[in-house]
Amino acid sequence: xxxxxxxxxxxxxxxxxxxxxxxxxxxxxxxxxxxxxxxxxxxxxxxxxxxxxxxxxxxxxxxxxxxxxxxxxxxxxxxxxxxxxxxxxxxxxxxxxxxxxxxxxxxxxxxxxxxxxxxxxxxxxxxxxxxxxxxxxxxxxxxxxxxxxxxxxxxxxxxxxxxxxxxxxxxxxxxxxxxxxxxxxxxxxxxxxxxxxxxxxxxxxxxxxxxxxxxxxxxxxxxxxxxxxxxxxxxxxxxxxxxxxxxxxxxxxxxxxxxxxxxxxxxxxxxxxxxxxxxxxxxxxxxxxxxxxxxxxxxxxxxxxxxxxxxxxxxxxxxxxxxxxxxxxxxxxxxxxxxxxxxxxxxxxxxxxxxxxxxxxxxxxxxxxxxxxxxxxxxxxxxxxxxxxxxxxxxxxxxxxxxxxxxxxxxxxxxxxxxxxxxxxxxxxxxxxxxxxxxxxxxxxxxxxxxxxxxxxxxxxxxxxxxxxxxxxxxxxxxxxxxxxxxxxxxxxxxxxxxxxxxxxxxxxxxxxxxxxxxxxxxxxxxxxxxxxxxxxxxxxxx
Amino acid sequence: xxxxxxxxxxxxxxxxxxxxxxxxxxxxxxxxxxxxxxxxxxxxxxxxxxxxxxxxxxxxxxxxxxxxxxxxxxxxxxxxxxxxxxxxxxxxxxxxxxxxxxxxxxxxxxxxxxxxxxxxxxxxxxxxxxxxxxxxxxxxxxxxxxxxxxxxxxxxxxxxxxxxxxxxxxxxxxxxxxxxxxxxxxxxxxxxxxxxxxxxxxxxxxxxxxxxxxxxxxxxxxxxxxxxxxxxxxxxxxxxxxxxxxxxxxxxxxxxxxxxxxxxxxxxxxxxxxxxxxxxxxxxxxxxxxxxxxxxxxxxxxxxxxxxxxxxxxxxx
Numbered sequence: 001x002x003x004x005x006x007x008x009x010x011x012x013x014x015x016x017x018x019x020x021x022x023x024x025x026x027x028x029x030x031x032x033x034x035x036x037x038x039x040x041x042x043x044x045x046x047x048x049x050x051x052x053x054x055x056x057x058x059x060x061x062x063x064x065x066x067x068x069x070x071x072x073x074x075x076x077x078x079x080x081x082x083x084x085x086x087x088x089x090x091x092x093x094x095x096x097x098x099x100x101x102x103x104x105x106x107x108x109x110x111x112x113x114x115x116x117x118x119x120x121x122x123x124x125x126x127x128x129x130x131x132x133x134x135x136x137x138x139x140x141x142x143x144x145x146x147x148x149x150x151x152x153x154x155x156x157x158x159x160x161x162x163x164x165x166x167x168x169x170x171x172x173x174x175x176x177x178x179x180x181x182x183x184x185x186x187x188x189x190x191x192x193x194x195x196x197x198x199x200x201x202x203x204x205x206x207x208x209x210x211x212x213x214x215x216x217x218x219x220x221x222x223x224x225x226x227x228x229x230x231x232x233x234x235x236x237x238x239x240x241x242x243x244x245x246x247x248x249x250x251x252x253x254x255x256x257x258x259x260x261x262x263x264x265x266x267x268x269x270x271x272x273x274x275x276x277x278x279x280x281x282x283x284x285x286x287x288x289x290x291x292x293x294x295x296x297x298x299x300x301x302x303x304x305x306x307x308x309x310x311x312x313x314x315x316x317x318x319x320x321x322x323x324x325x326x327x328x329x330x331x332x333x334x335x336x337x338x339x340x341x342x343x344x345x346x347x348x349x350x351x352x353x354x355x356x357x358x359x360x361x362x363x364x365x366x367x368x369x370x371x372x373x374x375x376x377x378x379x380x381x382x383x384x385x386x387x388x389x390x391x392x393x394x395x396x397x398x399x400x401x402x403x404x405x406x407x408x409x410x411x412x413x414x415x416x417x418x419x420x421x422x423x424x425x426x427x428x429x430x431x432x433x434x435x436x437x438x439x440x441x442x443x444x445x446x447x448x449x450x451x452x453x454x455x456x457x458x459x460x461x462x463x464x465x466x467x468x469x470x471x472x473x474x475x476x477x478x479x480x481x482x483x484x485x486x487x488x489x490x491x492x493x494x495x496x497x498x499x500x501x502x503x504x505x506x507x508x509x510x511x512x513x514x515x516x517x518x519x520x521x522x523x524x525x526x527x528x529x530x531x532x533x534x535x536x537x538x539x540x541x542x543x
Numbered sequence: 544x545x546x547x548x549x550x551x552x553x554x555x556x557x558x559x560x561x562x563x564x565x566x567x568x569x570x571x572x573x574x575x576x577x578x579x580x581x582x583x584x585x586x587x588x589x590x591x592x593x594x595x596x597x598x599x600x601x602x603x604x605x606x607x608x609x610x611x612x613x614x615x616x617x618x619x620x621x622x623x624x625x626x627x628x629x630x631x632x633x634x635x636x637x638x639x640x641x642x643x644x645x646x647x648x649x650x651x652x653x654x655x656x657x658x659x660x661x662x663x664x665x666x667x668x669x670x671x672x673x674x675x676x677x678x679x680x681x682x683x684x685x686x687x688x689x690x691x692x693x694x695x696x697x698x699x700x701x702x703x704x705x706x707x708x709x710x711x712x713x714x715x716x717x718x719x720x721x722x723x724x725x726x727x728x729x730x731x732x733x734x735x736x737x738x739x740x741x742x743x744x745x746x747x748x749x750x751x752x753x754x755x756x757x758x759x760x761x762x763x764x765x766x767x768x769x770x771x772x773x774x775x776x777x778x779x780x781x782x783x784x785x786x787x788x789x790x791x792x793x794x795x796x797x798x799x800x801x802x803x804x805x806x807x808x809x810x811x812x813x814x815x816x817x818x819x820x821x822x823x824x825x826x827x828x829x830x831x832x833x834x835x836x837x838x839x840x841x842x843x844x845x846x847x848x849x850x851x852x853x854x855x856x857x858x859x860x
Binding site for chain 1: 754765766778853
């Protein structure tokens with residue numbers, strides 16, 4: 001493959017934003033080539049410059065960006081083009097698939113119109129012909145009933161279907177280069193696996209050069225032929241995918257790979273599950289309903305029965321809309337169940353009112369997904385952590401706050417800062433400190449590390465597990481990331497469409513499940529190992 | 544959609560019913576009752592009793608309300624105390640003229656404000672944007688009567704390009720026959736509206752420019768013009784349409800200040816004169832009409848929004 005002249009050749013690309021002494025060099029001397037039919041993955045954490053690199057290949061950077069170096073597509077330097085000549089390249093020679101399929105499509109036009117537009121911008125097909133071709137394209141990307149879908153609007157489609165539409169739009173003019181920028185990040189694992197399969201098929205069918213931008217090492221292992229690792233705007237390593245995972249050379253690559261949580265029987269905490277009789281939390285036949293369209297009732301949680309023993313960590317996994325977060329909220333009375341009971345430390349939450357309810361809640365801490373929005377931007381870090389102490393009238397607060405910040409390995413001096421002055425990882429540590437302020441006996445952690453980069457995630461998980469071990473609180477750990485669940489849990493519960501699929505010991509559920517849904521979920525989660533990933537892919541296709 | 548329409552119309556009917564109740568009660572809370580209003584403060588008790596009996600004001604409130612509703616249904620809004628004419632015919636004469644004035648001003652305003660807002664959004668934080676923003680803010684902050692006077696001075700006194708008074712005619716055709724005289728009132732009405740709508744448009748376009756779908760459209764190879772006037776426009780018009788719906792009562796109630804400055808025979812002038820002569824039936828009739836326009840305006844805005852935005856359409860099935 002590499003003998004052919006590259007379809008896409010990025011040479012010595014540098015991108016800077018701003019001017020004078022406030023210049024930020026987002027991309028610094030990056031060179032990447034992609035041969036026809038080759039899939040090259042660019043990986044890196046946030047701020048590595050990977051997305052800026054992909055944007056520059058289409059000239060999509062804001063006007064404030066200064067671009068140096070060359071980006072050649074089929075021999076033509078894109079960075080020198082402007083106006084109509086650049087537009088002739090966009091969509092026709094190089095096409096792009098974006099991260100968030102909901103916002104990537106225009107909400108005001110039908111999907112058929114939007115796919116047809118891609119065609120009509122570059123060909124002289126009539127409206128009718130373009131729509132006919134759009135049907136074919138939608139079928140090609142695996143959308144059944146394509147002619148009906150044509151007239152639908154983006155909000156009427158599921159996330160997976162929307163991303164297929166975006167892909168159909170991208171391949172409409174059979175581009176030489178397809179760039180997928182975090183194209184599967186916003187999707188559930190089972191959908192992600194299907195979209196990766198689709199991209200692989202399209203590569204074979206059209207022989208496109210594909211540049212896959214991602215932060216997910218599992219995706220890299222699944223789809224890439226070759227990998228480019230970026231860090232702080234620079235390429236730190238380039239290697240064929242098998243070599244990179246087997247023999248990483250750059251220090252950063254080694255650190256990155258070490259930080260990625262792996263879903264494997266041995267990858268777990270070194271401890272025995274506590275065997276206690278008393279339950280920290282027990283849910284019996286829990287049902288939660290929300291009001292849906294036109295007054296109908298939607299069951300978000302349907303007849304779920306679960307118990308978490310004192311000191312135990314229960315991982316609750318499921319895809320979006322499975323009801324896992326709602327279970328977490330119902331567990332501490334933030335949403336009212338339609339029926340069923342919730343018992344916290346043996347006392348029924350449904351019967352507790354006023355002071356009794358607050359007393360019960362004192363024993364619970366909660367950590368939310370997005371630390372940026374779950375901390376009050378106008379309060380200092382110290383005030384955020386102290387708030388539960390204030391509400392519950394605990395004196396001696398400064399000392400306690402200092403101790404809490406130390407316990408999550410933050411400098412106590414940070415307590416005078418505001419949340420926006422902290423990094424994402426630091427903010428989530430503050431969130432954990434706040435949850436632990438009242439020495440809870442149960443902590444609900446709802447996707448606590450999902451918004452973080454892998455290396456940060458690894459550190460935050462480490463702190464969290466160390467504290468759990470030391471303080472012995474029970475934990476309901478809600479996440480969509482199976483590798484994280486495998487790392488932290490004593491037992492695992494799987495939810496799908498509001499129902500509990502199964503619950504059991506970690507290894508039984510993750511590696512020896514009898515439930516088809518669980519097996520599909522587990523095999524869909526890509527692992528950061530190309531050989532193993534090929535095996536799992538084959539296994540998933542057999543299911 | 545049909546269900547949504549029926550539901551919204553049903554809500555509108557209920558709101559209008561409450562409006563009639565309130566207007567009716569207002570009519571009865573006129574100091575000393577309607578008799579005092581008409582016969583004057585010096586009327587003798589006998590004359591008042593006679594008047595009340597004659598007009599049915601001695602009956603119970605419910606009976607009176609029923610009679611009032613009954614009259615309303617027949618288009619009878621009562622008689623003006625001062626103009627010897629029925630309120631319905633007065634309003635009927637004035638509304639078309641007011642609509643010509645306010646409708647034209649709004650059209651002119653939209654025709655200027657929408658492109659202006661888009662133009663500014665695309666030059667955000669540039670010199671041109673700041674310059675236009677300054678002018679627009681001055682236009683927004685200037686009281687309408689002052690603006691109207693400035694226009695009169697500049698165009699009728701200094702340059703004598705245009706007549707200072709609006710067309711004085713009974714018919715709509717007459718208004719247009721003397722169309723030069725319409726220019727100043729329409730312009731005075733349009734300037735403040737341009738200021739408001741162009742700000743709305745500017746911020747709506749700015750919000751949409753940052754959306755991901757704009758990047759997608761550019762990545763497809765769409766030209767900047769296409770991105771702005773097709774992709775962004777459809778999404779930016781929603782807030783403008785909502786604004787317009789709430790603007791409808793203004794169209795009906797007329798531009799009080801402009802009508803009095805230019806002596807334009809519309810609703811605003813009628814209302815203003817009635818207020819000065821305590822002509823309550825006219826005031827309340829006008830309130831009722833404006834309330835109706837408000838309800839209908841928000842209904843229309845909802846429907847047009849549903850036509851523009853498929854997501855709204857989806858939720859109102």
